[in-house]
Structures are given as structure tokens and as C-alpha cells.
Amino acid sequence: MEALINLILQFGNLNKQQIEFLLSKVELLELKKDDYLSEAGKVPRYVAFVLEGVFRFCYYNNKGEEITNYFVDEGNFVVDNQKFESQMVASEYVQAVTNCKVLVFNKKNWDQIDNTIVGWEMMKANMVKKCLTLAMERRSPLVSEDATTRYLSFMEAFPSLINRIPLSYVASYLGITQQSLSRIRRTIR
Template sequence: MEKMIEYILRFGNLNKQQIDFIESKATVLELRKDEYFSEAGKVPKYAGFILEGVFRFCYYNNKGTEVTHFFVDENNFVNDYQKFTDRATASEYVQAVTDAKLLVFSRKDWEDIANTIIDWDKIETKILNKCLTEAIERRSPLISEDATTRYLSFIEKFPALVNRIPLSYIASYLGITQQSLSRIRKNIR
């Protein structure tokens, strides 16, 4: 709980009563590796803060190929925010890449926080902007770089994740086959 509050306080001030209120709304959810936090075709149920574990955002393209487009690890919020707040059907999956433990908020609890804490919307907007900026910064170089450079960039940006994520997910994220990734890894050793 402490890590989540520290994270939130980076984006705005809260008093003890507000912090206690937020903490009272959070519940612990544990997921096993490969379980879904949110699924395509369903309305997302929770906003979550990752205490332990790694998640990936993925979808299936028009050829039926699974595409991973983002990873999120400890001490970050995870959810399909727009679909969660709009109560809309998700078009992608949010899957646990490792066993995971989260603090989760139901939509009702999230709305209670927004309706009770003054300026929560400003904190929420700042958190969302940070997440979106990070997503863009991580994806933008992947468009113009060759596969080896993309992999080296991935290692640089996600040093703690490289050995925690299956190669097939890393290859999908980089937009290459697992065989190509294996060749690249062999050549740079």
C-alpha cells in the first residue's frame, strides 16, 4: 500500500484522511502467470496498482497473430483506462507475464475516490499523461530502428524485465519472429 501512496503523491498532495480513504477502497488481487487482468471482448473490471509482477498489453492483428505492444511492471498502475472509465468493451488483453499481486479498485470504488477527493481528477490526469508519454517514448524508436537496435534499446529501457519475460513476448513487442530474436541475441553475445 505504501508504494502506491508514494506513487500517487508524486502527482499531487493528499492529507491523511484522503490517503486512508484511498487505502480503504483497495483490495488485493493475485494472478498466476498467463491469467488475464482484462480481456478483449469484455468490459474491464478494475484499475490496478502492481505490487509484484509484470503485465503485457496485447491483441490479435487481422492475420490472427498475437502482438504485444506494452509491458508494465511493479509500482505502476495497470488497466485499459479509457475502456474502464467508459464502461466499454476492451479490444486488447492485459495479461500477467509472471505471477502477480496487485491492489485493485472496482469502478465504483474508483468513482467514489473521484467524487470524494478534491482535485483527484488532476492527480488522475497527471498519472494518465505520464503513462501515455512513457508508452509513446517506448514505442516511437521501434518504428525506425533495425531489429538489433530495437533489441538493444529494449535491454537498455527494460533491464529488469529482460530475464522475466518470455522471448516470444519480447519478439512480438519488437515486431520480429522469435527465431530472429534468437539470432540477434546469439550475435551480440
């Protein structure tokens, strides 16, 4: 709970009563590896803060290939924010890559926080902005770099993940085959 509050307090001030109110609206959820926090074709149910574990955002392209779009690990929020806020059907999956423990807010409780804590809307907007900026910083180099540079950028952006997630997900994220990734890994060791 402390990690969640510390992150939130980076975006604004909350008094003791507001923090207690916020914590009264959260619940602990454990997901096993390969479970879904959110599924394509369904309305996302939670805003989650990752205490332990790694999630990935993924989808299926028009060829039926699974594409990993992004990873989220400890100390970060994980949510398909636009679909959650508007309560629309998601087009991506949010899947646990490892066993995960998360603190979750359902839509009703998230809205109650919004309606009760003065300034929460601005704090929330700044949190979303930070998450989107970080995602863009991590994704944009992947467009223009060669495969080896993309892999090195991945290791720099996600240093703790390389030994925690399947290489097939890393290859998908980088837009290369698993065989290419194996070759790259051999050449840079």
C-alpha cells in the same frame, strides 16, 4: 500500499484522511501466470497497481497472430484506461506474464475516490499523462530502428524484464520472429 501512495503523491498532495479513504477503496488481487486482468470483448473491471509481477497488453491481428503491444511491471498502474473510464468493451488483453500481486480499484470505488477527494481528477489526469508519455517514449523508437537497435532499446527501457518474460513476447513486441531475436541475442553477447 506504501509504494502506491508514494507514486500517487508524485502527482499531488493528499492529507492523512484522504490517504486512509483511498486505501479503504483498494483490495489485493493475486493472478497466476497467464491469467487475464482484462480481456478483449469484456469491459475492464479494475485499475490496478502492480506490487509484484509483469503484465503485457496484447491483441490478435487480422491474421490471427498474437501481438504484444506493451509491458507493465512493478510500481506502475496497469489498466486499459479509456475503456475502463468509459466502461466500454476492451479490444486488448491485459495478461499476467508472471505470477502477479496487484492492488485493485473497481469502477465503483474509483468513482467514489473521484467524487470525494478534491483535486483527484487532476492527479488522475497527470498520472494518465505520465503513463502515456512513458509508453510513447518506449514505443516510438521501435518504428524507425533496425531489429538489433530495437532489442537494445527494449533492454534499456525494460532492464529488469529480459530474464522474466518469454522471448516469444519480446519478439512479438519488437515486431520480429523469435529466430531473428535469437540471432540478435547471439551477436550482441
